[in-house]
Each structure stands twice: as C-alpha cells, then as structure tokens.
Amino acid sequence: xxxxxxxxxxxxxxxxxxxxxxxxxxxxxxxxxxxxxxxxxxxxxxxxxxxxxxxxxxxxxxxxxxxxxxxxxxxxxxxxxxxxxxxxxxxxxxxxxxxxxxxxxxxxxxxxxxxxxxxxxxxxxxxxxxxxxxxxxxxxxxxxxxxxxxxxxxxxxxxxxxxxxxxxxxxxxxxxxxxxxxxxxxxxxxxxxxxxxxxx
Amino acid sequence: xxxxxxxxxxxxxxxxxxxxxxxxxxxxxxxxxxxxxxxxxxxxxxxxxxxxxxxxxxxxxxxxxxxxxxxxxxxxxxxxxxxxxxxxxxxxxxxxxxxxxxxxxxxxxxxxxxxxxxxxxxxxxxxxxxxxxxxxxxxxxxxxxxxxxxxxxxxxxxxxxxxxxxxxxxxxxxxxxxxxxxxxxxxxxxxxxxxxxxxx
Numbered sequence: 124x125x126x127x128x129x130x131x132x133x134x135x136x137x138x139x140x141x142x143x144x145x146x147x148x149x150x151x152x153x154x155x156x157x158x159x160x161x162x163x164x165x166x167x168x169x170x171x172x173x174x175x176x177x178x179x180x181x182x183x184x185x186x187x188x189x190x191x192x193x194x195x196x197x198x199x200x201x202x203x204x205x206x207x208x209x210x211x212x213x214x215x216x217x218x219x220x221x222x223x224x225x226x227x228x229x230x231x232x233x234x235x236x237x238x239x240x241x242x243x244x245x246x247x248x249x250x251x252x253x254x255x256x257x258x259x260x261x262x263x264x265x266x267x268x269x270x271x272x273x274x275x276x277x278x279x280x281x282x283x284x285x286x287x288x289x290x291x292x293x294x295x296x297x298x299x300x301x302x303x304x305x306x307x308x309x310x311x312x313x314x315x316x317x318x319x320x321x322x323x
Numbered sequence: 324x325x326x327x328x329x330x331x332x333x334x335x336x337x338x339x340x341x342x343x344x345x346x347x348x349x350x351x352x353x354x355x356x357x358x359x360x361x362x363x364x365x366x367x368x369x370x371x372x373x374x375x376x377x378x379x380x381x382x383x384x385x386x387x388x389x390x391x392x393x394x395x396x397x398x399x400x401x402x403x404x405x406x407x408x409x410x411x412x413x414x415x416x417x418x419x420x421x422x423x424x425x426x427x428x429x430x431x432x433x434x435x436x437x438x439x440x441x442x443x444x445x446x447x448x449x450x451x452x453x454x455x456x457x458x459x460x461x462x463x464x465x466x467x468x469x470x471x472x473x474x475x476x477x478x479x480x481x482x483x484x485x486x487x488x489x490x491x492x493x494x495x496x497x498x499x500x501x502x503x504x505x506x507x508x509x510x511x512x513x514x515x516x517x518x519x520x521x522x523x
Binding site: 157160232234235236237242245246248249252281284285287288289291292293295296297298312313320 | 357358359360429432433434435436437438439440442445446448449452481484485487488489491492493495496497498512513516517520
C-alpha cells in the first residue's frame with residue numbers, strides 16, 4: 124500500500140480531525156509499547172494516515188508526542204470542595220490514583236525513560252502534570268485555610284509535590300494497586316501530617 | 324569479525340570475570356540509551372564478547388539485565404548513626420540524592436518504561452531499591468525510638484516509601500537538581516512532620 128493509497132482512505136477527514144486521529148493513535152501506542160518502541164510506521168498504520176502526512180505536520184517524533192501528550196493530559200479538572208481538608212485530599216488522591224491506574228498511567232510510564240534524555244518530553248510532562256494541575260491544589264489549600272484547618276502560609280506546592288511523588292512512585296515501581304486503601308494511607312499518614320503540622 | 328574472533332580476544336578472561344565485564348557493559352548502556360534501545364549487538368561490542376557467549380549465559384535480555392542490576396544496585400550500605408534523627412535522615416537523603424544523580428539514577432530511569440511491562444525487571448528494582456535497603460531505614464527508626472525522638476510504633480516502611488518517592492519523582496520528572504537544598508526540604512518539610520507527628 125502506498126502513502127497515496129493510505130491518504131486517500133482518510134481524505135474525507137479534514138485537517139483538525141486527521142490531526143486528532145493521529146494524536147489518538149500516538150497516545151494509544153505510547154501506553155502499549157512505550158516511546159522507544161513506537162515507530163512512525165506503527166503510528167501511520169494505527170491512524171490510517173501516511174507517514175508523509177505525519178511528517179508534514181510534525182517534523183520529528185518528539186514534536187508529535189508532545190502534541191499527543193498535551194492533547195490528552197493537559198486538562199485542568201474542577202477542584203473538589205467537599206467541606207473538609209481530608210475530604211478534598213481523598214477526592215484529589217482518588218482522582219490521581221484512577222488516572223494513574225488507567226491509560227494515562229500507562230502512557231506516563233511509556234515515556235518515562237525517553238523523557239530523561241529528551242527535554243521537550245520532560246517539559247511537556249511538567250506542563251501537563253504540574254502547571255496545568257496547579258490550580259486544583261491551590262484551591263484545596265485555600266479552602267482549608269478559609270476553614271481554619273491549616274496555617275495561612277501553607278504552601279500548595281508542597282501538597283502537589285508530595286501527592287504526585289506518592290502516586291507516581293507507586294504506579295511505576297510497585298506491584299501493588301493504587302486502590303482506596305492506598306489513597307487513605309497517603310492522606311492520613313503522609314499528607315495530613317505534613318499540611319497540619321504548622322497549625323498552632 | 325566473527326564470534327570466534329571476538330571470543331579469542333577475551334579468552335584469557337575467566338568465566339566470572341567475563342560475566343562481570345558483560346554486566347558492566349549492560350549497566351553502562353542502560354544508563355546511556357535505556358533498555359528498549361539497548362541491543363545485544365551493542366552489549367557484545369562494549370563487552371568485547373560474542374553474542375553466542377552472552378546467549379549461552381543468559382537466555383534472554385531481561386535475565387541479562389536483571390543480573391546486571393542486581394550486581395550494581397543490590398548492595399546494602401551501612402546505616403548512618405549521627406546521634407539525631409534529623410542528622411540520620413539528612414545522611415540517608417544525601418546518599419539517595421547522590422546515587423540518583425549519578426549513573427545509578429540514569430540506569431533506573433533507563434529501565435523505567437520497560438519495567439512497567441516486564442515483571443522480572445520490576446521485581447528486581449523492588450529487590451534492589453526496597454528489600455536490600457530496608458535495614459537502613461529500620462536502623463534509623465530504631466535509633467530515633469531509642470533516643471525517644473519518635474513514637475515506638477513508628478513504621479520504618481513509611482520513611483522508606485516516602486523518601487524513595489520524593490527522590491525518584493524529582494529524578495525522573497523535574498528539571499531541578501537533587502542538591503543539598505532539596506535534601507533539607509524533604510527532611511524538614513516532609514519526613515520529620517510525618518515521623519514525629521505521633522509523638523505525644
């Protein structure tokens with residue numbers, strides 16, 4: 124099958140749609156085989172697009188992967204507001220564990236090795252998983268300060284940093300599941316002691 | 324060059340020496356290119372051994388990598404005993420940050436993606452980085468309990484789990500260094516609040 128044949132199959136798809144289909148194919152493959160084993164041939168086959176089309180849009184593999192990651196991981200969900208710090212932390216942890224257990228976690232682990240030597244990938248992960256999620260953690264801390272549960276100078280970055288490390292470390296390293304028991308352990312044994320210790 | 328030519332170059336090396344040279348070559352390559360891009364041809368070339376020799380000892384790539392990881396990462400250093408919990412934690416964190424910043428950290432990040440789909444690799448990392456380091460954290464907690472700095476029922480696993488997550492997450496994700504400032508931040512803002520909160 125030539126590139127033209129493949130393109131003719133998808134010629135009814137318009138630019139943005141085709142772009143999205145390619146990003147979806149990349150995201151699926153990153154989760155299944157990881158960055159280093161994902162070839163442009165696989166992407167083309169999965170997306171029913173030609174390699175020529177792909178290279179016309181993205182000059183290299185990192186740029187293609189960056190767009191796919193941004194497309195799938197960069198959303199900012201609404202912050203929880205359950206009425207208590209513990210409730211909000213449980214909601215954040217539960218959402219994080221669910222994401223890490225699903226395809227998002229597979230993809231993150233799939234790009235981990237490559238990100239260490241590819242600054243554009245590392246920057247994108249930083250952007251998707253820290254910058255774009257910042258407002259969630261800021262809201263949870265602000266609500267807890269307003270409820271007088273924690274000190275006014277509590278740093279939302281500290282919550283973000285530790286929660287993130289605990290979820291990812293468990294996802295990447297451990298054979299044990301990110302289940303409700305783990306969420307509760309992190310909230311009660313790690314996050315609450317850190318966040319409440321400065322309250323006088 | 325044939326396999327026989329290569330083997331004749333190293334024929335003066337005895338079995339264990341040759342095995343170690345191959346494990347060293349694998350370790351170096353894992354840090355430089357990562358598991359998925361490390362071919363047996365690269366290993367053979369770097370170790371000045373034939374592929375036939377390598378396959379005679381290790382039937383597949385995971386087994387070869389497992390032995391290399393065990394050979395280089397499974398040691399148990401002496402536990403620090405500085406006279407205070409904070410001093411011991413700083414010593415543990417400093418050693419962990421140093422290891423993560425060097426070749427060991429490159430190798431760990433190099434096998435991360437592959438470990439997620441290769442249970443033998445995940446088990447080996449668990450063995451090298453948790454099981455073999457357990458006694459360090461147990462000693463630090465026992466010393467702090469003896470000094471009456473923390474509650475007698477403090478769980479050494481909690482220290483291990485959180486310290487590990489903080490070091491690895493920083494190494495894998497962030498563009499910022501694992502410097503003394505980071506060690507101090509983790510000890511003062513994360514580990515001490517967690518470990519001392521139960522003291523009454």
